[in-house]
Every structure is written in C-alpha cells, then in structure tokens.
Amino acid sequence: METVARASSPRGELVLRRRDDGHLELRANGVFVMDTLEHTSERALADHALELADCDSLRVLVGGLGLGFTLGAVLADPRVVRCTVAEIEPDLVGWLRDGTVPHGPALLADSRVDVQIGDVADVLRAAATAYDVVLLDVDNGPDYLVHDTNAALYAEPALVTAQAALAPGGSLVIWSAARASELEHALREVFGNAEEQSYDVPGHGRVGQYFVYAARR
Template sequence: MEYVEIARAESERGELVLRERRDENAPTVLELRANGVFVMDTLETSTEQALASAALALVDRPRAVVVGGLGLGFTMHEVLADHRVEKCAVVEIEPRLVDWMRDGTVPHGPALLADERVTVVVADIAVALAEAPPSSYDLVLLDVDNGPGYLVHRTNAALYREPFLRAARSVLRPGGALAVWSADQAPELRDTLAEVFGDAEAQSHDVVLQDREEAFWLYVARVPSDA
C-alpha cells in the first residue's frame, strides 16, 4: 500500500490533507484527513448515502435541503439523486476543500457542483443557519462529524447543543425535519432535540464497512405540519 499526498491546506482549525491510497491490486482510493484524523474516503460511502436517503424519507416534499458538511460530496450526491429536491445548499467551513472539489483535485467534484440546484456556502454551519430566513428549508442534514462523540474539531460540540438546534428548527418549514448522523448512540443529543422540537427519535441503520456490518444512528426531529 502506498500513500501519496495530493493536496494540503492549513487554516485556523488545523491541517486538511487529501491523499491517495494506491495498491496495484485494487483501484486507487481518495482519502480526506483533518488534523491527522481520517474523515472519509471514496471507497466506503455507504454511511453518507444512508444518511441522505433516510433523511429524505422523513419529508414528503424536500424541495429545499441544507447539507452541513461537503466532505467528498457523497451526501450531496445522494440528495441530488432525489427528483423532489429543487435546491440544495451545502455549507462547508473549509474553503480549500471547496476549491479542491471545484478545480478537479477531487476528480468527481466539478460534475457534482455543476448541478444547477447546488449552492455552496463557505461558512460555519452555525453562522449560515443563523443568517438564513426563517422557514426557508424542508430538510437540514448535519454531517460535519460522525456525531457528538467523534468531533472533527472541538468547537463542533456546540452543534449538538440547544442554541444551534433552535437555529436549525427556525429555518425549517412546517413538516420539515432535522437529521443528525452519529457513529454511536447519543442519548443526550436525543434529549436536547426533544426539548427543542417537542419530540425526537433515534433510528439505527445497518451499513457494511470493509465487509463488516456496523450500526450507525440517525437522530431525527420534525416540525409539526401545522406549526
């Protein structure tokens, strides 16, 4: 196995690295790491796909969707595969990651971002939602970490607390939903969501990673249709 660095960037949040895993007996895999921690790659995308498909199933008419976290674009790709989606705003805090997707450093990036329904917002998701008009979206998907127990950056802890979750609720239309992906059970998150929305649920989703069956969790809260 050979690792080849493709791109590197530094920001106030630390180091972002894009590298390839090369094996003469297997296809090349693109891998994203933040501060030395594995974030995602192009080999195992089932969790991103499961997040999007399960979240889209929560809403009858997900016309306008916010995806918190661009990553390598697979959550966004699954959202765009739903013909009901008319607008998809992707909020990404790392501008260089957006550049890599746009300029082809991530080979599949330009084609994904060329979809006319996509708007990329380079910002902190907390700031972006605070500035969004009330009741402007049908679905908010939060995919910046693998849940509150697996933070990419320590400051992301605020995204699982009441002030941010109230901001997320405010941008949702009646019948809209917030979905948060987690690699493990997060009962405190469920309790906080229930406090903000009036109710919340934890859904277990089975995915296969490197031939292993794993259980991931989707934390869901909805705005009543008559709100």
C-alpha cells in the same frame, strides 16, 4: 500512499491522500474523516431525510460537503429544487470544483447547488430560506468530535436555531458515529419528537454501526 492535496486553515491541516487501493482519503489534523470506498452512511443520511419529506418541491441544507456523497444523494431526488451546502474548509470546496476529487465538478455544477463557505451554525442563523430538510454531517457526532468547536452544534441553542430555519413539517437529520442519547434527548426537548435509526456499515475488516437522528418541526 500518495498525498494528493494539502491545506492549512484556522482549524489545522487538511490532507487528501490516495491510498494503495486507489481510493481517496480525507484527514483533518491526522484524524481519518472519510474515504471514497465506503459511503453508505453518508448516502443513507440523505435518503432517510428525503423519505421523511412529503412535499413535491424541496429546499435542502447540507452541513458539511466532505467528499460530496450526501450532496450526490440529495441531488438524485428530482423533488429537490435547491441545495445549499455549508462547508467550513474553502480548500476542500476547491478540490471538488477543480477535479482533484474527480466526481466533484459534476456535483458542484448542478444549478440547484449553492455552496456557502463558512460555519453551518452561521448559515443556519442567517437562513434566508425556510428549508424543508436540514442535514448535518459536519463531525463524527457529539461524542467523537474532530473539531471541539462543533460541540455547540449538538446542544439545544443550536437545535433551536436549526428548528427556526425549517419550514413547518421540515426535518432536521443528524449523522453520528456513535449512539448519542443526549442528542436524542435534546432534540425531543426542542422539537417535541425525535427518532433514532442505526445502520450497519462494513469497512476496515469489521462491521461498524452508525446512527442517524431525525426530528420534525
């Protein structure tokens, strides 16, 4: 295992490591965030949200750049005219920009991409655009948080803010590592509708299950 890059921020330590299998792994305060080996669910999040969108020209907000797989899936859809990415860790954005994460420079060079460094909650509150799709994958879901401060993002006031940032007919789609019934309930309260989808994802010698929650304005 080789440490490729390391950074400190108000949220603690962020480390990018290259494992013996050659894949990159991102850890925050020692907790596994994601790797470049298994990114089915990150892409599925985008694919699911884009399937729900029925207009020809899409403005998308991605909450959480991570290693860029959700962003890559968004950019693969030719209907996407603009993709704003909110990422709280400036060093991570730097690692994708400078090629420390090898597939990063091409992704971020796409002229449709606008990276906003900061908390996605603030980006949503200040939304100058009405988004057609808002994707949230900033944490492991409401019940297995990497950063406790993200709890508020899954609660009703933040969901109301996200709803206000959507154009009529637009969708909010949220990734979760575990079933999140309270989140589904909160989405129903705010949007009047909500849908849960589960995915089986192989990895680490087991099949895991991941969940995606969607609500439409």
